[in-house]
Amino acid sequence: MRIYTLVEDYSGYESPFLAQHGISFLIEARGRRILFDTGQSAEPLLHNMELLELEPRNVDYVFLSHCHYDHTGGLKGVLESIGRRVPVIAHPDIFRPHFITEPYLRSVGIPFRRSEIEELGELILTPEPLEIINGTIYSTGEVREREGFEESELTVYTLQNGRLVRDSLMDDMSLVIRGPDGLVVVSGCSHAGIVSIVRHAIKMTGERHVKAVVGGFHLINAGRARIERTVKAFLEMGVEQVYTGHCTGLRAEAAFMDAYGKGFHKLHSGMVIDLG
Numbered sequence: 001m002r003i004y005t006l007v008e009d010y011s012g013y014e015s016p017f018l019a020q021h022g023i024s025f026l027i028e029a030r031g032r033r034i035l036f037d038t039g040q041s042a043e044p045l046l047h048n049m050e051l052l053e054l055e056p057r058n059v060d061y062v063f064l065s066h067c068h069y070d071h072t073g074g075l076k077g078v079l080e081s082i083g084r085r086v087p088v089i090a091h092p093d094i095f096r097p098h099f100i101t102e103p104y105l106r107s108v109g110i111p112f113r114r115s116e117i118e119e120l121g122e123l124i125l126t127p128e129p130l131e132i133i134n135g136t137i138y139s140t141g142e143v144r145e146r147e148g149f150e151e152s153e154l155t156v157y158t159l160q161n162g163r164l165v166r167d168s169l170m171d172d173m174s175l176v177i178r179g180p181d182g183l184v185v186v187s188g189c190s191h192a193g194i195v196s197i198v199r200h201a202i203k204m205t206g207e208r209h210v211k212a213v214v215g216g217f218h219l220i221n222a223g224r225a226r227i228e229r230t231v232k233a234f235l236e237m238g239v240e241q242v243y244t245g246h247c248t249g250l251r252a253e254a255a256f257m258d259a260y261g262k263g264f265h266k267l268h269s270g271m272v273i274d275l276g
Helices: 042-051 075-082 114-118 194-205 224-237 250-263
Strands: 002-007 024-029 032-036 061-063 087-090 122-125 130-133 137-139 157-160 163-166 175-179 182-187 210-216 241-245 264-266 272-274
Touching: 002 042, 024 175, 032 130, 042 075, 061 075, 075 114, 114 122, 175 194, 182 194, 194 210, 194 224, 224 250, 241 250, 250 264
Parallel strands: 032 061, 061 087, 087 122, 182 210, 210 241, 241 264
Antiparallel strands: 002 024, 002 272, 024 032, 130 137, 137 175, 157 163, 175 182
16 A cells, blocks of 8 residues: 655655645555545646656546645546546535635635536545445545544635535545554544544544554644644554644644654655555
8 A cells, every 4th residue: 555645735855746735645555546635736736646657547536535725626637637537535515615704705615616527527425434445445424523622723614595604614534544554544634633533533443553644634823732632642542653744834743743753754745655
């Protein structure tokens, strides 16, 4: 099993890879390939795939972790490059209107209509856990049990009956990989709370050993207390390795690096993670 970092906010030192605010991974397992998120545009993702000698047409599934444009904006271009209808797995509410109001009102949701994606891929929209590769890779579905200290600091809105109302980002979903050495949890932005997500994955699979957690943890605006509680929870859960970047934030990355030493890895475009 292997995870390729196709797009990340950071490109690495003296790197030919392109960076972009957003995230995208290609996960290989048991001869199948899952594209996890698509960044905010297809061009850097496809450029980096070429450098990694990866063919878009070999992608078997697309998984979208949540609606935000920096995780979905490359979707249409990627599906066009794949060149055939593949399953696109996401939450049923992913196409809802989605806004922020600071510093001004603007849409930050998926920049495509449902009909545009249905022309190119086969939508599989479910809020429930879903086995994608038999005995190996699962969608978490909605993470409904969320730790109190992980309440989102991101204020976002949707429209209900013509009114702007607070959006709880229930569409935030992750992937869980069952490997020979334990679980690997792959998250996009962790709006459900990264500790809540990992605990959900353990409960869902019955596997208590967590080899690695990979992705953005959305601690960029978190205070010291929340960061410390998050790192402590990781250690208590026995998480072995941390691969993070994107929306995690420098202070949280530093805290994880201090706690994990060589077990901490900063994500960058082009990074390849071998899972054995």
